[in-house]
Amino acid sequence: MKNPYIPYLVEILDAWYEAPGDRCIKTFKVTFADPAVWDVWSHRPGQCAMVGIPGVGESMFCVSSSPTEQGYLRFSIMKTGRNTSALHELEAGDRFYVRGPYGNTFPLDEWKGKNIVTIGGGIGQAPLRPVIQYIRDNRDDYGELTVIYGARTSADHCFKQEFEEMNACGDVCCHLSIDVEEEGWPHFVGFVPQLLLEAEPKPDNAIAVTCGPPIMIKFVLQNLEKLGFQPEQVYTTLENRMKCGIGKCGRCNAGPLYVCKDGPVFSYAQLKQVPEAFA
Amino acid sequence: MAENTRETFEPNIVAFLCNWCSYAGADLAGTSRIHYPSNVKVVRVMCTGRVNPLFVMNALQQGADGVLVSGCHPGDCHYMQGNYYARRRFTLMRRFLEYLGVEPARVRMSWVSASEGSKWKEVVEEVVEGVKAVGPMDQFKRRQLNW
Amino acid sequence: MADKILKKDKAAEALKELSKFRLFAPAKSDDVVLFRQIEDPAEACLDYANSTVPPKKVVFPQTETLFRFKLGNPELREKNVEEEGTTVIFGLRPCDARAMSIVDNLFSWDYEDPYYLKRRELTTLVGMACVTPPSVNCFCASVGGEPFGTENLDLLLVDMGEEYLVKVLTDKGGKLAETIGSFMENAPEGAAAKAEELAGAAREALSRSIDTSGIEAKLPALWDSPLWKEVSAACLGCGICTYLCPTCHCFDIQDEVEDAEGRRCRMWDSCMFREYTLHASGHNPRPTRKERTRNRISHKYSYFPGKFGVIACVGCGRCVNLCPVNIDILEILGKVVEA
Amino acid sequence: MVDQAKLREVAREVISREDVRLLIGYRPGTYGFRARPAFVESAEQVEELVFTPACVSNLASYLVLEEKPPLPRGAEPDNRKVAVMVKGCDSRALVQQMVEKAYERDHLVVLGIPCSGVVDMARVEARFPGVLSAGSIIREGDDFVLSFDGKTEKVPAAELLADKCKRCRYPTPLVSDIMLDDEVERFAEDDFSDIAELEGKSVEEKWAYWAEKFSRCIRCYSCRNVCPMCYCEDCILDRLKPVWMRRSVDISENTAFHISRAYHLAGRCIQCGECARVCPVDIPLMELNRKFYKDVEELYDYEPGLSTEATPLLSTFSVEDREDFIL
Amino acid sequence: MNARPKIGVYICHCGINIAATVDVEEVVRFASTLPDVVVARNYSYMCSDPGQALITEDIQNMGLNRVVVASCSPRMHEPTFRKTLMSVGLNPYFLEMANIREQCSWVHEDRIAATEKAKRLVESAVVKVRRLEPLEVKEVEVEPSCLIIGAGIAGIQAALDIADAGFKVYLVEKTPSVGGHMAQLDKTFPTLDCSACILTPKMVDVANHPNIELLTYSQVEEISGYVGNFDVKVRKKSRFVDVSKCTGCGACAEACRQAGRIPSEFDEGLGMRSCIYLPFPQAVPAKYTIDKETCLFLTRGKCGDSPKCVEACEAGAIDFEMKDEMLEFKVGTIIVATGFDVFDARNKPEYGYGTYPEVVTALEFERLVSASGPYGGKVVIPQRGKKKKKKEGEEEEAPRVPKNITFIQCVGSRDKSVGNEYCSRVCCMYTAKQAHLAKDKIPDAEITIFYMDVRAFGKGYEEFYDRVRREGIRYIRGNPSEIFRRGDKLVVRAEDTLTATPMEHETDMVVLSVGLMPRSDRREIIDLLKLSSSPDQFYLEAHPKLRPVDTATDGIFLAGACQGPKDIPDAVGQAKGAASAAMILMASGKVKVEAQTSVVDEATCRGCGFCVEICPYSAIELVEVNRMGWPVKVARVNEALCKGCGACAAACLSGSIQQRSFRDLQILPQIEVLGVSD
Structure with a gap:
């Protein structure tokens, strides 16, 4: 069995900024330096990988591309610390290391035939992107797809072109927002939980998936409850500090859960049992 | 590089020099073409007051055989007091390191003014000779990360 | 293999023989007993209560290289544990041996940890039964252990006064016994019975105990209990209880670089440290020592048993003996039981 | 020795005050002769309070150890005072903490305990091994009287006394609001002969001595965490940016850790001895701190923790400071 | 990004x-x-x-x-x-x-x-x-105005220069009149100019200059800010006299019930004044002031049936209700010209000052020889403490004229026993001058000067010293050990160190050449401006050679004897230097501040204040901030004041204060590289 601590070398095919600022977000499109790795690599939406540079460190990120996107992986990374700063310095042609895929996945098979609502805020859209992409690539298997997304300003919106393209395509019902008024912004102004009430998705035969900052999640969950969603219908991902990614180092535990192994995807019903999950 | 023996041992010394006096003094040694050993490598700081005594520890850990801190003569500090603070800090740190078993010859301090190019040479020579006499600093070195 | 006798005056020779392997045995540094690699049998101190630092570090070193790298070179060189060769831990207490089997669950769960497991495979455990409890705070019997426990041991030595009774417990143990066979003789009739007697007495001599049944289920219910604030108030947030715990296994991973060469290594970490859960954003899911203490106890007595079916505590008493402010896990568990 | 009834009575009064939120004292430990910190928030809890020669902890540490998780929006911080029991040595920590502006004097209610010495618990436990049931230690003249399991034993104080007490210069608290007993006269002198002896060894001997000690260090940070003077929000030794010291445990990094720790206490250590007491692997940490202490006293005639008006040692200088080693 | x-x-x-x-x-x-x-x-x-x-x-x-x-x-x-x-x-x-x-x-x-x-x-x-x-290299604007503290000759000269250049000057003087010590002097050495004659025109000029706002009887209470932008608060003490009405006629002073009973500061207590007074006849402004410490009405609430001064003042200028006034203004630069105190001769009890009326200080002697002084310029043994108001018809006891006058130099200078190691620089020359004046007034007097060394380094000084010696004044090298009374003479015991002979020298009068001391109230200014002192306790200049008028704080300069003992030409020279330094800033209107300054990570600072103590520029202060709901104190750097030495960074235990371009994060990698042996 392969040593799980040894990462694979990847090469950056393309890299671009999604959002500016001190905590800017950069997307990397990468492929394995050794194409043979593709034979053993298979990930599902929601799964994560340890991304890093020897000499700097490693951090866990969700794979922000869907397995239906062939030949590359995508990671959208916000600059927050030492490792992410080093990663942000990289450009197309540069290389870094990836190991994984780790953790569980969104139960997309179980969700077949249902209406799916994704509710994302800021960089929280990164784990939702593969869900949306996967559904769009398997459009007939699912009902309505509603995408609700907001960020602080229009510049902070991740994956801008893709939303435009979705709106144009019409296979997705897209609701966008920014926190404060901006000239020329044609969509909603306000926080994501309000946008959710505005969009008013129906709970029948539906699944809601939400990712974003903790404060947003808190109010989204409240509002989903208002809209009639049951805890079993609501999914989210947890993000704790991780070191090993494979359920050994103990760092990511939230109560009895090893977020890296048992998660990152959890239903709200599950998390309600674990008080530390929202700590 | 080959193993250092006592005879061929060329110590490596990291020096912290204040911009206004000692660094200028070392520059003057250069302009005056005063030759001295090449063992001392300089980190320029604005004032010896900036030099944290823990820098000594880092240098020794990294493999330096000695450390020199040099600044303005008392009363001449460009920032009035920095060298006085440094003097206290290094007096204590040096005694402490000696207490741990680090030869005092490895932790030196000097006052070299901008006009003392020849003193800089003497200081360098004395520090290098002093460290040569006590040999390489191995005990505290970080273990080598052999590839 | 039948039980053997190792006369105490032969023990040094036997150790000398074993030192051809990577031999770890208790040794004294000032008054502190530690497991150290032994070259000279005279260094070993078999007449000890218990080691301050458990022998877990032999199989789970405090700092361990995972792989090495050169900056600018894509190649990563994996640490080869195999090279360390056969390892013997001589004279460890049954609780510490049992602790390793508990930790095995973790390192072999789902992903197998190649470093730990390889080292476990290479290591033979020679136990030393506790004829008298090493400390007043021993409570192994409350958590599934025994002063003469054999779980996970390859050989067990029982101090019979002038000699050690050597019980061979596994094939691995048998092999090791063979290498020192020439220093041993067959155990006389009645030795086993005498050992049984000693075992009984040792069990009797354990002065502390706790009824652990029901704790696993009870702990989650006590999430918001005021008891956590009470028992953690004095906590200093240091790593003594976890670093000296034979079952604690948390680690950090960091890269170290020196002059363009480097290594990725892991090192012990402690859930009692503030930085352990601290996010880069400054948010800390376990913001105070109260939450950290609750997690430590819950992990050992609820989460771990929930996942692996066994309490992650062997009752060695180290955390009680060495806590600078007398935070006492048995007192905490007592409060949990009462609550 | 402090009258226990009086101690409780005073404590009751203090904790009943509206402007006091917490009283930190001592209570009996869970086994043997131990005593441990007590955190009293109501008058009912004072019954468990004690002060005996087993009360080794320096409670001043808790004044700076309290963690402050984010306060919920709109919540007001509880600004009421904290009452704390301090021995002579401990009181110096309060003074030094105030020199370093950790809090204002009126944040505290100090219950001073003139102290004729505490025991070294390791010596007690080595002398009376296997005592589980609560035993007690009291001071009677030149002896400690230990009672346990129905027995009473008298031991000359010197045999069990903690090392720091054998050199205690300030047995009576230097700062207090309520003194719980009569002043204790200085009963010991500190000539730093222990340090001088080590200083007298060769560099090789010194290095060997310390290397052996430092090699045992497991970097549990108990010495740092227990120290009443170590309370940085974010210790540089935990930092990754920059890395002052690696987390890996080996002789080089361990030595660096101990140098850094001791240097950061130069002119600040008040000799409570807690670091050495808590070290699980018996590294003689006070021999490090005391080296600085000795030098600081010799060179700068400075003792930390004596006056709240003092200027921190390394934040000041004298033009006349010695510089005989400077080229 | x-x-x-x-x-x-x-x-x-x-x-x-x-x-x-x-x-x-x-x-x-x-x-x-x-x-x-x-x-x-x-x-x-x-x-x-x-x-x-x-x-x-x-x-x-x-x-x-x-x-x-x-x-x-x-x-x-x-x-x-x-x-x-x-x-x-x-x-x-x-x-x-x-x-x-x-x-x-x-x-x-x-x-x-x-x-x-x-x-x-x-x-x-x-x-x-x-x-x-x-x-970023930041520039701050410089307000084109200057605060000058102290209106002695240095302050006056600096004020005139700056005002003449077209900048606004606030000249703040603590006493009721400008002039300082120079106004007290009779003649100046070596030229023997009349001190008042050369000073008073300048005093009048500062009062009349359109660019000078003269604030006498005023004190600076608060200064904040930094170079170019200092906010100043000045307390204008109440004179209880409306200066706009006071004509300076002096009727009030004559009428005062306490007239002649209050020792005059200007006359060093040798002369007397009233409670309402003009410090000296040429005082500027020529306005009277009521001394609230002694005025009967102000201390007791009652002065006879009604205060006589009020009755006497035809202009109705006296106002006992007058309150202190607070002024606030902004200046770009500050010149400190607070001058000196003279050494208190009582600290040398062996010389009997205060015990023997025949022992006077040199400054008292100045007042004695001054024609405007209490004895009309006669050299006499002053009648100290006897100056009760004489009864009607009582014969005034004539003051004694000394026939033998002895000067003792270095009283309170070059003297470790009183803590003053420095040379006061002016005593040798003023002693020579005073000896000359004494000889001039009492030609048959025997005049002796005890000295340690004579330092006559200035232009014309050596020549003057030579002239004085030739006038028959006896110089004895030796430091007297004691003075005692024998009959109606005083005996000076000393050793002539040139001949190594112990001697006793009888004399009628002793003049102590007291040295110059830092102002006794210098701490106030130090605290106000965060100045430093040199070991002699005078204010410390930024560099002893190259920046002698600058202080460590940008925009604050020193002039005159507050920086160290000086004679008049030196004080004037330095004043002009300080004025020009201040004008450079004001003329350019902008000043660049250091870019490689220190910066605090407020999230980790523990507020211990080590850096605050250590900063030689007082650029760091502790401020309260909110850290996740909790009020905590943290250090904050005023970048306009920081000079980028980095001493704070090395003092910080948590690494929370760092110097830009010299951060730990930037230096440690250098050490890592340079530490590796080849």
Whole structure:
């Protein structure tokens, strides 16, 4: 069995900024330096990988591309610390290391035939992107797809072109927002939980998936409850500090859960049992 | 590089020099073409007051055989007091390191003014000779990360 | 293999023989007993209560290289544990041996940890039964252990006064016994019975105990209990209880670089440290020592048993003996039981 | 020795005050002769309070150890005072903490305990091994009287006394609001002969001595965490940016850790001895701190923790400071 | 967003200055292997235009964002290359230099060793430049006004110069009149000009100058801010006299019930004044002031049936209800000219000052010999403490004229026993002057001067000293040990150190040449302005040689004897220097502040204040901030005051205060590189 601590070398095919600022977000499109790795690599939406540079460190990120996107992986990374700063310095042609895929996945098979609502805020859209992409690539298997997304300003919106393209395509019902008024912004102004009430998705035969900052999640969950969603219908991902990614180092535990192994995807019903999950 | 023996041992010394006096003094040694050993490598700081005594520890850990801190003569500090603070800090740190078993010859301090190019040479020579006499600093070195 | 006798005056020779392997045995540094690699049998101190630092570090070193790298070179060189060769831990207490089997669950769960497991495979455990409890705070019997426990041991030595009774417990143990066979003789009739007697007495001599049944289920219910604030108030947030715990296994991973060469290594970490859960954003899911203490106890007595079916505590008493402010896990568990 | 009834009575009064939120004292430990910190928030809890020669902890540490998780929006911080029991040595920590502006004097209610010495618990436990049931230690003249399991034993104080007490210069608290007993006269002198002896060894001997000690260090940070003077929000030794010291445990990094720790206490250590007491692997940490202490006293005639008006040692200088080693 | 560091390394041959000893090609090869180095080049003269063009072209073509120049000392060309970077829009602080000439090629002979060292120095510059951050050179505006504290001759001169240059001056004087000590003097040495004659015109000028706001009887209470922008609060003490109405006629003083009972400060207590008084006849402003410490009405609430002064004042200027007034204004610069105190001779009890009326201080002697003084310029033994209001018809006891006068020099100077090691610089000369004046007034007097050394270093001084000696004044080298009374004489016991003979010298009068002392209230100014003192307790200048009028704080200057003992020409000279230094700032209107300043990470600062204590510029203060709901104290740096020495950074235990461009994060990698043995 392969040593799980040894990462694979990847090469950056393309890299671009999604959002500016001190905590800017950069997307990397990468492929394995050794194409043979593709034979053993298979990930599902929601799964994560340890991304890093020897000499700097490693951090866990969700794979922000869907397995239906062939030949590359995508990671959208916000600059927050030492490792992410080093990663942000990289450009197309540069290389870094990836190991994984780790953790569980969104139960997309179980969700077949249902209406799916994704509710994302800021960089929280990164784990939702593969869900949306996967559904769009398997459009007939699912009902309505509603995408609700907001960020602080229009510049902070991740994956801008893709939303435009979705709106144009019409296979997705897209609701966008920014926190404060901006000239020329044609969509909603306000926080994501309000946008959710505005969009008013129906709970029948539906699944809601939400990712974003903790404060947003808190109010989204409240509002989903208002809209009639049951805890079993609501999914989210947890993000704790991780070191090993494979359920050994103990760092990511939230109560009895090893977020890296048992998660990152959890239903709200599950998390309600674990008080530390929202700590 | 080959193993250092006592005879061929060329110590490596990291020096912290204040911009206004000692660094200028070392520059003057250069302009005056005063030759001295090449063992001392300089980190320029604005004032010896900036030099944290823990820098000594880092240098020794990294493999330096000695450390020199040099600044303005008392009363001449460009920032009035920095060298006085440094003097206290290094007096204590040096005694402490000696207490741990680090030869005092490895932790030196000097006052070299901008006009003392020849003193800089003497200081360098004395520090290098002093460290040569006590040999390489191995005990505290970080273990080598052999590839 | 039948039980053997190792006369105490032969023990040094036997150790000398074993030192051809990577031999770890208790040794004294000032008054502190530690497991150290032994070259000279005279260094070993078999007449000890218990080691301050458990022998877990032999199989789970405090700092361990995972792989090495050169900056600018894509190649990563994996640490080869195999090279360390056969390892013997001589004279460890049954609780510490049992602790390793508990930790095995973790390192072999789902992903197998190649470093730990390889080292476990290479290591033979020679136990030393506790004829008298090493400390007043021993409570192994409350958590599934025994002063003469054999779980996970390859050989067990029982101090019979002038000699050690050597019980061979596994094939691995048998092999090791063979290498020192020439220093041993067959155990006389009645030795086993005498050992049984000693075992009984040792069990009797354990002065502390706790009824652990029901704790696993009870702990989650006590999430918001005021008891956590009470028992953690004095906590200093240091790593003594976890670093000296034979079952604690948390680690950090960091890269170290020196002059363009480097290594990725892991090192012990402690859930009692503030930085352990601290996010880069400054948010800390376990913001105070109260939450950290609750997690430590819950992990050992609820989460771990929930996942692996066994309490992650062997009752060695180290955390009680060495806590600078007398935070006492048995007192905490007592409060949990009462609550 | 402090009258226990009086101690409780005073404590009751203090904790009943509206402007006091917490009283930190001592209570009996869970086994043997131990005593441990007590955190009293109501008058009912004072019954468990004690002060005996087993009360080794320096409670001043808790004044700076309290963690402050984010306060919920709109919540007001509880600004009421904290009452704390301090021995002579401990009181110096309060003074030094105030020199370093950790809090204002009126944040505290100090219950001073003139102290004729505490025991070294390791010596007690080595002398009376296997005592589980609560035993007690009291001071009677030149002896400690230990009672346990129905027995009473008298031991000359010197045999069990903690090392720091054998050199205690300030047995009576230097700062207090309520003194719980009569002043204790200085009963010991500190000539730093222990340090001088080590200083007298060769560099090789010194290095060997310390290397052996430092090699045992497991970097549990108990010495740092227990120290009443170590309370940085974010210790540089935990930092990754920059890395002052690696987390890996080996002789080089361990030595660096101990140098850094001791240097950061130069002119600040008040000799409570807690670091050495808590070290699980018996590294003689006070021999490090005391080296600085000795030098600081010799060179700068400075003792930390004596006056709240003092200027921190390394934040000041004298033009006349010695510089005989400077080229 | 972070741009990845793209470093260009430029290695200069400096003709053969570097290339002869350092294998430049080899250093280039080495540099190009270092992480993040995009390009490494060498050139014969990097500082030449084509050399700089190499750098600017690479910045533009290759997108370099960090530059290392390995050449001569940064003290030489750092400004040059900073400008090079700026010229193509790169922040000038993205430059690091490796000094491979002065500190390498010129001082080492062995080519291999020098090359190895050059490589390490370049590597050290590369790892540092990689972590440098862009800095902004800030400028602050300078308010075109100056506060001058103290209106002695130094303050007056500085005020006039600055005002004449067209800048606003606030001249603040604590006492009711300008003039200071110089106004008390009779003649000045060595020219024997009348002190008042040369001073009073200037005093009048400051009062009348349109650009000077003269604030006498006023005290500075608060100063905040920094160079160019100081906020000043001044307390204008109440004179209880409406200066707009007071005509200075003096009727009030004559009428005062206490007239002649209050010792006059100006006359050193030898003369008397009223409670309402003009310090001296030529005082400016010529307005009366009521001394609230002694005025019966103000101390007891009652002065006979009604205060006589009120009755006497025809202008109705007296107002007992008058309150102190607070003034607030902004200035760009400050000159401190607070002067000196004279040594209190009571601290040398062996000389019997205060015990024997025949023992006077030199300043008292000035008042004695001054024609405007209490004895009309007669040299007499003053009748101290006897000056009760004489009864009607009572014969006044005539003061005794001394026939033998003895001067003792170095009283309170060059004297470790009183803590003053310094020479007061003026005593030798004023003693000679006073001896001359005494001889002039009492030609048959025997005059003796005890001295340690005579220091006559100024222009015309030695000549004057010579002249005085030739006048028959006896100089005895020796420091008297004691003075005691024998009959109606005083006996000075001393040793003539030139002949090594002990002696007793009988005399009628002793004049103690007291030295100059720092002001007894100097702490107030030190606290107000955060000034430092030198070991002699006078205010400390920024540099003893090159910045003698500057203080450590930008925009604050020293003039006159507050910085150290000075005679009048020196005080005036320094005042003009301070004025010109202040005017440079005000004329340019802007001042650049240091960019490599310290900065605090408020999230981790524990507020211990070590840095606050340590900062020689008082640039750091503790402020309360909210940390997740909790009020905590943290250090904060005033960047306009910080000079970038970094002493705070080395003092901070938690590494929370860092110096820009010299952060731990930037220095530690250098140590890592340089520490490695080759």
